[in-house]
Amino acid sequence: MITNMKHIKKELIDQGIKPTYQRLCILEYLHDNLVHPTVDIIYNKLVNRIPTMSRTTIYNTLKLFSKMGIVNEITISGIETRYDINCEFHHHFLCKKCGKIYDVDLTNPCFQMEQKKIDGHKIYEAQSYFKGICKKCLEKSKNKK
Amino acid sequence: MITNMKHIKKELIDQGIKPTYQRLCILEYLHDNLVHPTVDIIYNKLVNRIPTMSRTTIYNTLKLFSKMGIVNEITISGIETRYDINCEFHHHFLCKKCGKIYDVDLTNPCFQMEQKKIDGHKIYEAQSYFKGICKKCLEKSKNKK
DNA sequence: TTCATGTTTGTAATCATTACAGTTATAATA
DNA sequence: TATTATAACTGTAATGATTACAAACATGAA
Numbered sequence: 452m453i454t455n456m457k458h459i460k461k462e463l464i465d466q467g468i469k470p471t472y473q474r475l476c477i478l479e480y481l482h483d484n485l486v487h488p489t490v491d492i493i494y495n496k497l498v499n500r501i502p503t504m505s506r507t508t509i510y511n512t513l514k515l516f517s518k519m520g521i522v523n524e525i526t527i528s529g530i531e532t533r534y535d536i537n538c539e540f541h542h543h544f545l546c547k548k549c550g551k552i553y554d555v556d557l558t559n560p561c562f563q564m565e566q567k568k569i570d571g572h573k574i575y576e577a578q579s580y581f582k583g584i585c586k587k588c589l590e591k592s593k594n595k596k
Numbered sequence: 597m598i599t600n601m602k603h604i605k606k607e608l609i610d611q612g613i614k615p616t617y618q619r620l621c622i623l624e625y626l627h628d629n630l631v632h633p634t635v636d637i638i639y640n641k642l643v644n645r646i647p648t649m650s651r652t653t654i655y656n657t658l659k660l661f662s663k664m665g666i667v668n669e670i671t672i673s674g675i676e677t678r679y680d681i682n683c684e685f686h687h688h689f690l691c692k693k694c695g696k697i698y699d700v701d702l703t704n705p706c707f708q709m710e711q712k713k714i715d716g717h718k719i720y721e722a723q724s725y726f727k728g729i730c731k732k733c734l735e736k737s738k739n740k741k
Numbered sequence: 742t743t744c745a746t747g748t749t750t751g752t753a754a755t756c757a758t759t760a761c762a763g764t765t766a767t768a769a770t771a
Numbered sequence: 772t773a774t775t776a777t778a779a780c781t782g783t784a785a786t787g788a789t790t791a792c793a794a795a796c797a798t799g800a801a
Contacts, residue, residue: 469747469748469798471747471748471749471797473748473749474748489788490788490789491788503749503750504749504750505749505750505751506750506751506789507749507750507751507752507789507790507791508748508749508750510788510789510790511748511749524674526671526672526673526674527671528671529669529671529677529758530758530787530788531787531788531789532674532788532789544714544715544717544719546717547720553715553717555714555715556715569689569700569726570689570698570700570701570731571730571731571734572689572691572698572726572728572729572730572731572734573728573729573730573734574689574726574727574728575692575727575728575729576725576726576727576728577724577725577726577727578724578725578727579722579723579724579725580721580722580723580724580725581714581717581719581721581722582719582720582721582722582723583717583718583719583720583721584717584718584720585716585717585718586715586716586717589716589717589718614767614778614779616766616767616778616779616780618779618780619779634757635757635758636757648780648781649780649781650780650781650782651758651781651782652758652759652760652780652781652782652783653779653780653781655757655758655759656779656780674789675756675757675789676756676757676758677757677758
């Protein structure tokens with residue numbers, strides 16, 4: 452438990468979300484595990500602490516968080532949704548070989564990503580995905596040769 | 597049939613892909629319908645011309661095309677994969693209200709999107725997604741007030 | 742205490758996608 | 772032309788993430 456529960460609670464109240472124990476645990480998990488977890492990963496971790504925890508609750512909560520802009524839904528893989536606390540702006544890289552998702556820091560933030568409107572459409576969220584072969588997999592295939 | 601079948605055939609042969617009738621029809625459809633179709637949309641259209649057409653063939657073909665860089669898989673919605681001919685570079689905007697996906701032209705192409713490498717990872721594909729409320733839905737909700 | 746409202750839970754249903762095995766088409770060779 | 776090997780196509784069944792739904796539970800107000 453790295454993140455202070457009081458801060459987590461305040462974060463929810465500030466957003467007008469009732470701070471139930473389940474919601475606090477989910478938000479705390481997201482703060483402490485910036486690994487783009489799936490619903491299943493979150494469930495398997497939290498069910499230890501809350502034996503009655505339901506997957507449906509996690510789905511509902513993450514949908515609510517997403518609606519309020521607290522988390523981003525990352526659909527890069529096309530298989531399952533992954534979740535990310537909406538903190539400093541960064542992009543994502545998916546390795547087509549090993550499936551891992553890396554954070555990509557933006558040295559020069561792209562102004563297009565920071566627009567509030569585009570072609571008359573109101574932007575709530577912007578994401579960029581890169582797909583290819585990651586550093587580690589590149590090295591592995593080099594060694595094989 | 598806007599696009600010339602001979603060109604389509606050449607495109608496949610150039611990529612080293614055997615130009616079967618099914619593949620030609622799928623590629624032709626993608627060229628003529630730049631609407632980010634789903635597998636189901638493509639299937640329902642093509643089954644009229646090829647009554648034996650199978651969904652599995654479309655899945656297989658699109659996966660092959662994606663591998664060869666002929667099409668891009670768009671996973672913006674998280675529900676189903678949409679496909680786009682990989683022509684001039686553009687981004688996508690998803691309306692959270694009506695679900696429509698708009699093309700977004702880039703007046704000033706972002707240099708980060710054109711890199712071949714990032715953090716040592718080799719980039720094959722780059723996409724940017726915007727999510728929010730589209731122009732039409734914004735106007736509709738204005739009128740209601 | 743009662744009541745209303747919102748939240749959580751577990752199960753069943755949905756639906757996109759994949760696995761698989763049988764069939765068919767294609768191209769090379771005899 | 773006939774044969775054969777290989778690749779492509781097809782239809783069905785299975786998978787697995789997500790959602791729908793209804794019952795149980797918690798909370799706070801009256």
